[in-house]
Amino acid sequence: MTSDHPITATTINAAISELWIAGSDDCVEVSPTHAIARRQIDQSTLRPGAFVSGPAQFSLADAVLWYLVFGVLDRVEPMALTSELSIRFLRPAQGTAIWARADLEKAGRTSVVGTVRLWMDEADDRTVSTAQGTYALPRG
Amino acid sequence: MTSDHPITATTINAAISELWIAGSDDCVEVSPTHAIARRQIDQSTLRPGAFVSGPAQFSLADAVLWYLVFGVLDRVEPMALTSELSIRFLRPAQGTAIWARADLEKAGRTSVVGTVRLWMDEADDRTVSTAQGTYALPRG
Amino acid sequence: MTSDHPITATTINAAISELWIAGSDDCVEVSPTHAIARRQIDQSTLRPGAFVSGPAQFSLADAVLWYLVFGVLDRVEPMALTSELSIRFLRPAQGTAIWARADLEKAGRTSVVGTVRLWMDEADDRTVSTAQGTYALPRG
Amino acid sequence: MTSDHPITATTINAAISELWIAGSDDCVEVSPTHAIARRQIDQSTLRPGAFVSGPAQFSLADAVLWYLVFGVLDRVEPMALTSELSIRFLRPAQGTAIWARADLEKAGRTSVVGTVRLWMDEADDRTVSTAQGTYALPRG
Numbered sequence: 256m257t258s259d260h261p262i263t264a265t266t267i268n269a270a271i272s273e274l275w276i277a278g279s280d281d282c283v284e285v286s287p288t289h290a291i292a293r294r295q296i297d298q299s300t301l302r303p304g305a306f307v308s309g310p311a312q313f314s315l316a317d318a319v320l321w322y323l324v325f326g327v328l329d330r331v332e333p334m335a336l337t338s339e340l341s342i343r344f345l346r347p348a349q350g351t352a353i354w355a356r357a358d359l360e361k362a363g364r365t366s367v368v369g370t371v372r373l374w375m376d377e378a379d380d381r382t383v384s385t386a387q388g389t390y391a392l393p394r395g
Numbered sequence: 396m397t398s399d400h401p402i403t404a405t406t407i408n409a410a411i412s413e414l415w416i417a418g419s420d421d422c423v424e425v426s427p428t429h430a431i432a433r434r435q436i437d438q439s440t441l442r443p444g445a446f447v448s449g450p451a452q453f454s455l456a457d458a459v460l461w462y463l464v465f466g467v468l469d470r471v472e473p474m475a476l477t478s479e480l481s482i483r484f485l486r487p488a489q490g491t492a493i494w495a496r497a498d499l500e501k502a503g504r505t506s507v508v509g510t511v512r513l514w515m516d517e518a519d520d521r522t523v524s525t526a527q528g529t530y531a532l533p534r535g
Numbered sequence: 536m537t538s539d540h541p542i543t544a545t546t547i548n549a550a551i552s553e554l555w556i557a558g559s560d561d562c563v564e565v566s567p568t569h570a571i572a573r574r575q576i577d578q579s580t581l582r583p584g585a586f587v588s589g590p591a592q593f594s595l596a597d598a599v600l601w602y603l604v605f606g607v608l609d610r611v612e613p614m615a616l617t618s619e620l621s622i623r624f625l626r627p628a629q630g631t632a633i634w635a636r637a638d639l640e641k642a643g644r645t646s647v648v649g650t651v652r653l654w655m656d657e658a659d660d661r662t663v664s665t666a667q668g669t670y671a672l673p674r675g
Numbered sequence: 676m677t678s679d680h681p682i683t684a685t686t687i688n689a690a691i692s693e694l695w696i697a698g699s700d701d702c703v704e705v706s707p708t709h710a711i712a713r714r715q716i717d718q719s720t721l722r723p724g725a726f727v728s729g730p731a732q733f734s735l736a737d738a739v740l741w742y743l744v745f746g747v748l749d750r751v752e753p754m755a756l757t758s759e760l761s762i763r764f765l766r767p768a769q770g771t772a773i774w775a776r777a778d779l780e781k782a783g784r785t786s787v788v789g790t791v792r793l794w795m796d797e798a799d800d801r802t803v804s805t806a807q808g809t810y811a812l813p814r815g
Contacts, residue, residue: 621761624757
């Protein structure tokens with residue numbers, strides 16, 4: 256796996272699609288202190304009422320934190336694993352794409368903590384869910 | 396939608412498969428104070444290293460809490476929605492089926508709170524993740 | 536209890552000290568979308584190593600969310616109660632005052648969700664802990 | 676600091692009162708897989724309506740997890756620190772003593788995860804709050 260300096264969204268998406276077939280959570284932006292990701296909505300993620308399901312929102316929140324970890328480390332690190340994540344669902348999530356932004360709270364030697372906000376389409380002022388979580392880093 | 400009294404896992408699985416195409420989280424047991432669910436693992440849920448992904452574990456935790464809500468209400472209630480859920484990942488999740496058990500902490504008029512434990516195959520003494528969360532009930 | 540329009544930190548502190556003897560978490564700023572609170576550190580809140588304890592940090596996080604609820608409602612509402620709160624401890628908390636800022640994620644009819652960041656003294660760029668939580672509002 | 680084998684509640688309470696003045700959260704039972712703690716309620720912890728405050732409940736939940744860590748390690752370890760803790764408040768907490776029981780979810784080399792249930796007086800079937808959290812262990 257190659258690594259640009261600094262790492263880019265393109266590098267991350269290429270690495271994810273090599274590593275992991277089900278990568279529908281695209282990285283859009285990444286830096287050492289934030290990441291943005293997007294998932295196009297398809298029928299398989301829709302709960303009754305045409306809402307994006309909680310698990311699909313969790314998946315995007317988890318992915319955008321992973322991309323933030325890559326931004327912190329300046330490399331794609333598949334063995335960075337979620338330790339814990341809490342999510343609060345605030346509004347019905349309806350639309351054609353769901354977006355998530357992760358902001359860094361703390362990058363330590365053994366873990367990275369971030370806060371995530373999710374929204375639909377252009378409505379970035381209407382948070383549909385919010386999350387916080389921790390990724391454990393592999394030992395160097 | 397019909398409702399047995401008391402509600403059974405069979406009733407729940409039939410209702411879920413009518414409501415929602417992607418229902419791969421089967422209800423195995425349900426009562427007013429607990430529920431058990433199981434997901435057979437396929438490739439699309441596997442992260443690098445052949446682990447069940449965090450989002451797939453979250454999905455099962457979320458589903459088993461939903462089934463617990465159905466047990467509490469004694470009916471399938473599609474409009475019961477997750478308010479918040481926190482999950483902690485404890486061990487690598489490898490195997491052919493992932494199981495989850497939800498136990499009731501509190502059934503109120505407007506919400507249900509439960510604790511969830513997940514494990515792989517027969518290893519019910521090796522928790523792979525643990526969660527707690529709240530479902531909001533629709534107004535009666 | 537009187538209520539200014541809009542509510543101020545002074546109003547909140549006066550109401551809290553009438554209501555509740557142990558009010559050591561001062562409101563410093565409040566608006567419909569944020570609140571800031573501060574606690575002067577005394578020995579009783581110090582764990583071994585002279586760190587501000589986790590529970591003291593939780594107390595301030597809980598208080599600043601309460602003040603945010605007052606800002607949302609534009610009144611002091613003692614019967615607004617915490618439903619759930621998660622907190623992550625990021626760095627040792629040493630200093631003479633601990634600060635917290637709550638930002639609104641969602642103000643609904645029955646609940647308010649916010650994100651909280653805590654820091655010591657002037658070091659507002661070194662988050663010592665971060666929290667998210669929900670307050671339940673009394674029925675109108 | 677001396678250490679019995681296996682560690683007892685008496686050992687823990689003696690060590691806590693030496694280490695930390697504000698120790699009002701007594702250890703009642705401890706083993707490698709559970710701990711029980713109790714706090715007598717005084718006025719300083721009461722919110723309007725004579726309820727035990729959320730922060731006092733958090734404090735006890737945090738303490739009982741600490742005691743569980745001591746049971747896991749078979750020693751009092753003041754440098755074991757809370758990484759994260761989430762708590763859900765389920766019912767009004769009224770009475771003369773608040774109790775908490777922590778059960779072990781996972782004891783790892785670097786962290787311990789547990790689930791906590793709190794109740795008042797003899798009403799151990801009416802959970803007033805429930806929590807889950809992680810303690811980080813110092814490097815050996």
